[in-house]
Amino acid sequence: MIKTNMPLRMVKDKASQGLVFLFSVLLAIPLMVILFYVVKNGLGVMSWTFLTHLPKPVGESGGGISNAIVGTLILVGLASLVSIPMGIFTGIYLSEYGNTKTAKYVRLCVEVLQGIPSIVIGIVAYVWVVVTLGHFSAISGGVALGMMMLPVITLSTEETIKLIPKTLKEASLALGVPYYRTMLSVILPTGLNGILTGALLGISRVAGETAPLLFTAFGSPFMNANITKPIQSLPLLIFNYSTSPYEEWQKLGWGASFLLISMIFCLSLITKGVTRKR
Amino acid sequence: MWTDRLQFFEIMFKKTLQVFAVLVCVLLGGIFLTLLVKSLPAIVSQGIRFVTGKEWDPVMGNFGAIPFVEGTLITSFVALLISIPFSLSIAIFLGEYFKQTWFSSVIKSIVELLAGIPSVVYGFFGLFVLVPFVRSLETPLGITPYGVGIFSAALILALMIVPYSASMSREVIALVPSDLKEAAYSLGATRYEVLRYIILPYASSGIFAGTLLALGRAMGETMAVTMVIGNSNLIPESLFGPGNTMASVIANEFTEATDKVHLASLIELGLYLFVITVVINSVGRYIISKFTIETQTQ
Numbered sequence: 001m002i003k004t005n006m007p008l009r010m011v012k013d014k015a016s017q018g019l020v021f022l023f024s025v026l027l028a029i030p031l032m033v034i035l036f037y038v039v040k041n042g043l044g045v046m047s048w049t050f051l052t053h054l055p056k057p058v059g060e061s062g063g064g065i066s067n068a069i070v071g072t073l074i075l076v077g078l079a080s081l082v083s084i085p086m087g088i089f090t091g092i093y094l095s096e097y098g099n100t101k102t103a104k105y106v107r108l109c110v111e112v113l114q115g116i117p118s119i120v121i122g123i124v125a126y127v128w129v130v131v132t133l134g135h136f137s138a139i140s141g142g143v144a145l146g147m148m149m150l151p152v153i154t155l156s157t158e159e160t161i162k163l164i165p166k167t168l169k170e171a172s173l174a175l176g177v178p179y180y181r182t183m184l185s186v187i188l189p190t191g192l193n194g195i196l197t198g199a200l201l202g203i204s205r206v207a208g209e210t211a212p213l214l215f216t217a218f219g220s221p222f223m224n225a226n227i228t229k230p231i232q233s234l235p236l237l238i239f240n241y242s243t244s245p246y247e248e249w250q251k252l253g254w255g256a257s258f259l260l261i262s263m264i265f266c267l268s269l270i271t272k273g274v275t276r277k278r
Numbered sequence: 279m280w281t282d283r284l285q286f287f288e289i290m291f292k293k294t295l296q297v298f299a300v301l302v303c304v305l306l307g308g309i310f311l312t313l314l315v316k317s318l319p320a321i322v323s324q325g326i327r328f329v330t331g332k333e334w335d336p337v338m339g340n341f342g343a344i345p346f347v348e349g350t351l352i353t354s355f356v357a358l359l360i361s362i363p364f365s366l367s368i369a370i371f372l373g374e375y376f377k378q379t380w381f382s383s384v385i386k387s388i389v390e391l392l393a394g395i396p397s398v399v400y401g402f403f404g405l406f407v408l409v410p411f412v413r414s415l416e417t418p419l420g421i422t423p424y425g426v427g428i429f430s431a432a433l434i435l436a437l438m439i440v441p442y443s444a445s446m447s448r449e450v451i452a453l454v455p456s457d458l459k460e461a462a463y464s465l466g467a468t469r470y471e472v473l474r475y476i477i478l479p480y481a482s483s484g485i486f487a488g489t490l491l492a493l494g495r496a497m498g499e500t501m502a503v504t505m506v507i508g509n510s511n512l513i514p515e516s517l518f519g520p521g522n523t524m525a526s527v528i529a530n531e532f533t534e535a536t537d538k539v540h541l542a543s544l545i546e547l548g549l550y551l552f553v554i555t556v557v558i559n560s561v562g563r564y565i566i567s568k569f570t571i572e573t574q575t576q
Contacts, residue, residue, distance in 0.1 A: 009468050009471070012470050012471075013468035013469050013470040015470075016469075016473065017375060017469065017470070020371050020375060021371070021375075023363050023364050023366075023367035024364075024371040025385075026364070027364050027385075027388060027389070027392070028388050030392075030437055031388055031391055031392050033403075034395065034399070034400075034403050035391075037403060037406070037407055038399065086298050086301065086302075089294060089295055090295075090298045090299045090301075092295055093295040093296065093299040094299070097295075102296075102299070102300075105303060106300070106302055106303055108560065108563070109302050109303045109305075111559060111563050112306060112556050112559050112560060114559075115494055115498075115555050115556070115559035116309070116498070116552060116555055116556075117497070117498025117499070117500065117525055117551050117552075117555060118498070119500040119528050119548065120313070120548045120551055120555075122532075123316075123544075123548045124308075124312050126532075127312050127316055127545075147305070150302070150305075178284055178287065178288055179288055179291070179292075180287050180288055180290075180291035183291070184291075204394065207396075208395075208396025208397065209396070209397070210396070210397060210500075210501045211397070211500035211525070214529055214533065215532050215533050218533075235398045235501075238398045238399065239398050239401070239501060239505070242398075242401070242402040243405070243505065250406075253402060254402075257398075257399045257402055260399065261395060264394050264395075264396065265391070265394060268390065
């Protein structure tokens with residue numbers, strides 16, 4: 001199989017290493033180009049007005065995207081409200097009863113849920129919430145995003161709790177602490193960092209989602225804090241403004257892209273900081 | 279009395295855990311049933327024509343999904359083909375060649391940044407930078423210079439799935455037992471030979487599963503594709519022509535669909551997307567979990 005042609009073998013070895021190196025480094029180019037355009041077009045738009053004012057009607061220059069910033073925060077908040085507790089409880093279940101047959105099905109369901117295309121989640125949230133209420137609303141967008149966050153939080157909670165030494169739990173139980181107190185007062189606080197990481201991961205996953213919001217949160221040009229009304233979000237605004245023919249709006253779109261990417265990158269930096277402390 | 283209360287909390291806690299876990303399964307089942315029930319009007323009125331019809335004409339009430347199925351398959355497979363050299367290289371780079379050097383953390387950061395960019399920003403970039411670029415390439419080649427189209431969508435998609443399949447393959451490659459590799463090295467094998475005859479064959483099933491999961495992700499990707507694919511409801515004429523995928527047609531027409539059958543047809547597309555991704559994910563996860571168990575017991 002391996003011939004003893006030493007020079008050829010060395011050449012092959014170097015060539016393969018070079019190829020691997022080349023392809024890995026090549027991937028940096030598109031990333032640089034994307035970031036270059038977003039920064040170039042987005043940084044100039046950044047201003048206090050941009051962050052605190054509502055969009056102006058077509059034809060007027062200036063204006064901001066404050067409604068989308070508030071909307072994104074509300075949508076992510078709504079999504080977290082349900083999916084974080086539910087994800088943590090399901091995660092505890094999976095790590096504690098991981099070998100039972102039910103748990104295996106539950107884990108499969110969570111993994112499958114993670115793979116469902118976001119647009120399909122959007123359809124389901126539309127049928128469940130929008131059709132029931134009769135109109136687009138922030139709450140339907142929150143439901144859609146919540147369904148996407150749930151698997152991320154569940155799986156990372158499970159991973160975290162599995163890593164906590166068994167001795168800790170046994171020590172607590174041996175002291176006569178009831179099982180539920182052990183889980184809530186010993187295991188959960190110990191794994192808090194990991195669970196927090198999961199929550200942040202989930203948030204950064206859904207903060208940039210557009211597809212599930214197209215026909216749930218729908219978007220709105222006004223400032224809105226009423227969760228039964230349609231609401232704007234940063235990704236939705238980017239989609240609407242980038243596909244619009246007006247240059248002013250496209251500019252706002254680049255600004256919003258810059259803001260959104262900065263937010264997501266900051267979140268992942270915080271996530272890394274939290275993980276490192278562990 | 280005191281022990282009764284304790285017992286009560288104990289049972290309540292366990293029940294709560296179980297209820298939440300079962301709720302996740304109910305949620306998944308609910309999603310499937312919702313899609314199925316809501317697409318019934320289309321299933322009834324279109325029947326088999328839905329999956330064999332080549333014409334999608336909401337005005338005439340013809341709903342044939344072939345153009346979108348083709349669009350989805352072509353874009354995602356082309357994207358996969360483009361992405362494989364990159365994702366495999368990065369997996370080998372991070373999992374084998376340069377495991378813990380400063381350079382590997384640079385590559386790791388690049389991959390993470392790519393994964394963090396939202397789909398809609400990829401689409402925005404595609405629309406304003408990639409599409410004009412592809413158009414300028416098409417003109418000298420003598421192809422109708424749409425710019426938007428299947429090819430542009432596949433390029434953007436490839437970029438989006440590289441981080442995903444790379445991290446999957448990296449985990450698998452890192453799991454290859456080191457005694458196997460060391461045995462080969464001790465027999466005088468070069469790094470290339472270890473890679474070619476030990477690592478890749480050993481990890482092949484896992485890499486395949488990672489690629490499968492990336493394919494599932496590519497098929498369901500919506501926003502970036504919608505923005506650069508050109509949104510034509512006809513069967514794509516060529517690799518560079520405009521088209522539509524199942525996901526992008528839902529994104530485009532859902533809010534405009536006033537007709538009951540039209541809406542149901544779009545939901546039926548969603549149902550197929552759901553089923554396809556469920557199958558792909560289950561198979562992929564199964565292969566990976568089998569691989570992991572095998573390596574751990576050895």
